[in-house]
Amino acid sequence: MDFEKLSIAERKIIVGIDFGTTYSGVAWAETQRPDRRVAITSWPISKTAREGESSDKVPTRLRYNGDNTEWGFSIPITAPPDQTIEWFKLDLDPSLESMGAAVTNAAARGGRGVDQLVTDYMSALGDHLMYTLREKLGEGVVKSTPLEFIVTVPAIWSDLAKDKTKQACQLANGLSATKVPIHLISEPEAAAIYALHGxxxxxxxxxxxxxxxxxxxxxxxxxxxxxxxxxxxxxxxxxxxxxxxxxxxxxxxxxxxxxxxxxxxxxxxxxxxxxxxxxxxxxxxxxxxxxxxxxxxxxxxxxxxxxxxxxxxxxxxxxxxxxxxxxxxxxxxxxxxxxxxxxxxxxxxxxxxxxxxxxxxxxxxxxxxxxxxxxxxxxxxxxxPPNAWLAVVHGAVMKGLAQSAPEKLTMVKVQNRKARKHYGTEWRTRYDEKIHGHLRDKRHWCGLDGCWKVYTMEWFIKKGDSVSENEPFFTSFVWTGPVSQGRIRKIKMDIYADRTARLAPMTKDENVSLLCHVEADVSHIPENQLQRRKGTDGQQYYELNCKIEAVYLSASTQYTLLFNNSRYNSVTAEYV
The missing domain is CATH 3.30.420.40 (ATPase, nucleotide binding domain)
Known part of the structure; x- marks a missing residue:
């Protein structure tokens, strides 16, 4: 395969970051030489000694020393333990009964939240990465070649924790300065790509x-x-x-x-x-x-x-x-x-x-x-497999290469994944005594259709279903509202998840948790393009036919609203 044939537009430097609980790893490859993956193995031991310690990975540790932020191997071993912050990654997902908070002493943090700690650590890592790339490839190449990051996250994490990791990376110096794309991949999937390839x-x-x-x-x-x-x-x-x-x-x-x-x-x-x-x-x-x-x-x-x-x-x-x-x-x-x-x-x-x-x-x-x-x-x-400690970071680079030029650089392809939970949303349905009898006291009257309605769950995907990132899931819905309440400016939707082992339930209960708010701004659509219908109560109602497209990736989900033949990628998904 002739990698040199990659067009200039396809040339990139792909960087994998394995942000770990105890140690973190960084590796990179150029798209035109994808078989040469390079892991960083030389780390700073102080602000001035940029390459003092050689190791496959660097400790995930921070210490705030006056105005100085020390990290990894630059924290002296003689530093009092109560000044060193470690294992803070586990605090990103409070839903796991983690011992993170118990270990990372509050005094050393100086009131900083976990998001700040991750951003500071990633900034130091990103800074050292840029230094290394300039040393190895030269200032010119680094300036002229776009970077792309693949950051790994535990698959057992909540969507909120994954999203928080991504946001902390986007704020980190060295990663944010270049406005580079940051993708997430689950750690076991990255490890699998590397291990199966070998x-x-x-x-x-x-x-x-x-x-x-x-x-x-x-x-x-x-x-x-x-x-x-x-x-x-x-x-x-x-x-x-x-x-x-x-x-x-x-x-x-x-x-x-x-x-x-x-x-x-x-x-x-x-x-x-x-x-x-x-x-x-x-x-x-x-x-x-x-x-x-x-x-x-x-x-x-x-x-x-x-x-x-x-x-x-x-x-x-x-x-x-x-x-x-x-x-x-x-x-x-x-x-x-x-x-x-x-x-x-x-x-x-x-x-x-x-x-x-x-x-x-x-x-x-x-x-x-x-x-x-x-x-x-x-x-x-x-x-x-050999290099088991670096499997995750190498797999992340391989995934990034595949994403940048799928036809030429894919080495192992994950065709289908199994959904880890039920995903869905809540809609109003026409009340039917035979099906919804147990919800009788929860029904309400709908003036538009002149009938009783009740809220039930509509699941796009059930736990264990095969999902593929090449095949989105679509859900059609109708967004309604009385015209008398003013024009519709936003179409909103709540996405729910249920991670229990049971069958997907008909209605929302304590095991169904809110996953994210999805919102699209339609205020720029001319008023005459918003469909209306007269209700049985004589009032005018807006009635917009919409679709939600959901794409399930390795460690994240993308929601897009489709309305009036337009795609609203600006759908902001806010994880809860």
Missing amino acids: LDPHGLNIGDSFVICDAGGGTVDLISYTITNLKPILEVQEATPGTGALCGSTFLNMRFGKFLKAKLGREEGFDDEVLAEAMERFEKIVKRQFTMSAPPDESFIIPVGGLANNRELGISRGRYALKAADLQTIFEPVVQEVIKLVKDQITSSKVPIRAVLLVGGFGASNYLKERLRNAVDRNIQIMQ
């Missing part, structure tokens, strides 16, 4: 199904795909609505911190600094080395500088010997939760699963892989 093509058959388990720092997201086509490109469709929970490796760190405090917290010299260094060692080395084959009395060395020797506790020369048996107690409850998620996903797929692909930082854990291997059916392979 599978040995000779071993694949149409009809094979895989579970992708994207286990990160805060969230674990799962999704299953079935191969529907192998050539010219790999095409897949979702086999079941995705699932997930908060049970990532952050919880291991929390459990380790608790364990260490309980064990050594009363020793003289044990303080926040000792704990911070121990946590660092656990995060970077011990957590990744631990395997099931470790004998129970094997020890892993944790630095505890300044603590007196104590043979009984296992402290010698400023080092604490952490036993494998203790590590297992730290790991087990978190691993159990992931195993349960994987088994439930396999069961709900209703198709035989060939393999589970483990990706993400926690997905790279040897212990998790071995425990899963023992827990699921022997015929199901457990695989860890």
Whole structure:
């Protein structure tokens, strides 16, 4: 394939941002060299040292130090823990019972809300990205080539949390200055595009199904795909609505911190600094080395500088010997939760699963892989693709390339997704005693049609339905209003969602929640183009025939109002 044939108009720099709970990653590619995806692996350790630390990802951490905003590796390890803000990503979705708020100390935030924290972090990330691009490609190329961003979000998040992420990115310096398009993709889908692309093509058959388990720092997201086509490109469709929970490796760190405090917290010299260094060692080395084959009395060395020797506790020369048996107690409850998620996903797929692909930082854990291997059916392979930690960010770049030139740059195509919930809206229907008898006291008289009416739900999509981003869903409706109340200026509509496992209900109840307000301004349409009809009560009524078009993308939804053969993309969807 000759990528150089891309027209000048199609040339872009595609940037993937994996904004994570504990670590974040950035990768990019030029559309004319799509097979050369580059992940940023060099990070600043201070305002002046732009490339002091080498790592595949950078910690998602902030510290406000006077007028300085420190981030990632530029926060000194000696900085008091109560000044460092971490795990704040989880506060974007308060609907998940997150431990985010409990951990990110209010004092360090100085009254800043989560939106501000995300914007500040993204600004620092965007700034470093622009510096890196100028270093690697030269000022001229960066100035003359448009950028496009693909930002990843957990699939289990609410639409509001996803929308908040996008808005925070749009406000971030470095991303906003260039008014670049920002698209969202769900983390497990990005991981799947990368992981499935990397599978040995000779071993694949149409009809094979895989579970992708994207286990990160805060969230674990799962999704299953079935191969529907192998050539010219790999095409897949979702086999079941995705699932997930908060049970990532952050919880291991929390459990380790608790364990260490309980064990050594009363020793003289044990303080926040000792704990911070121990946590660092656990995060970077011990957590990744631990395997099931470790004998129970094997020890892993944790630095505890300044603590007196104590043979009984296992402290010698400023080092604490952490036993494998203790590590297992730290790991087990978190691993159990992931195993349960994987088994439930396999069961709900209703198709035989060939393999589970483990990706993400926690997905790279040897212990998790071995425990899963023992827990699921022997015929199901457990695989860890190379570079599992970067799978999400590479997949995001691949998705961005595909969006910019679908014919030439698509490597793995997700044909259909399964709706994760019921989506619909509420309309007035003619009251029918046989169907709506139980709603008798909720009916009201309609002067236009001269009959009783009642509000019921109209669902565009039901949970588990196949949705494709190439095929929009349409819903027709009639917008009415008495002419005596003045001309219609806005057509409004509320979109609802119901994420329970039940059948879509006929009427709105406590499980049906408002998802967003959709609004289109029609005040510029000449009065004589607004249809009218005389009601049975003798009054004049406006009666506008409209349609709503809904397109369900990987991690967002677009609503467009169609009226009078015009498209109102200006429909503002405000998520609740």
